[in-house]
Amino acid sequence: MSIEVGSKYQGKVTGITNFGAFVELPGGATGLVHISEVADSYVKEINEFLSVGDEVTVKVMNVEKDGKIGLSIRKAKDQPKSPPSDRRPPRKSPKSKQRDQRPISFEDKMNRFLKDSEERLSSLKRNTESKRGGRNSKRG
Missing domain, CATH: 1.10.287 (Helix Hairpins)
Known part of the structure; x- marks a missing residue:
């Protein structure tokens, strides 16, 4: 199974480091979710959001030539589009x-x-x- 950039997959967290989490994808490939891509809010301690064995939905952000796979949990979530009326007009x-x-x-x-x-x-x-x-x- 080839991993395509922009695709969403269901994966399992296999390891956690201070800079991110390793997620095993279908087909045996493993990718890294950087700590900045775990949640929409600031993540100081990744263990507050993830633990080993968790099932997560990830989006493939990039696949490098050496086989490293960059993943994102926050971009895998479907973001509802807010109507333009909710936003304030820019201040002059x-x-x-x-x-x-x-x-x-x-x-x-x-x-x-x-x-x-x-x-x-x-x-x-x-x-x-x-x-x-x-x-x-x-x-x-």
């Missing part, structure tokens, strides 16, 4: 509100850039002069 940043009002001329953009850069440069100078003993620092 303050900059995007400005863009919606009117186009900004090159001169306006240049003036804003110069103002911002002068403010940043002056605060940078203020902070570095006080640390290294600039003009107005007190020496004891």
Whole structure:
């Protein structure tokens, strides 16, 4: 029996490590379910989700040239599609509100850039002069 990428199989957990679980597939082949592919939530301890001898449904993610088989339990589950009305529309940043009002001329953009850069440069100078003993620092 050949293992095909994208196929789902019923397998048995034969071993557990700190980085994943080995699952025996039909036909005797063994693949690895990486710890990140065990559940949809964060898995700190794999033994909380799986134990040796468990029957699991897995999806074949990849088959490497050297015969290693990458499996996923979380992608083998049929995910119900949530209707688009459940999702929030993306928030607009303050900059995007400005863009919606009117186009900004090159001169306006240049003036804003110069103002911002002068403010940043002056605060940078203020902070570095006080640390290294600039003009107005007190020496004891």
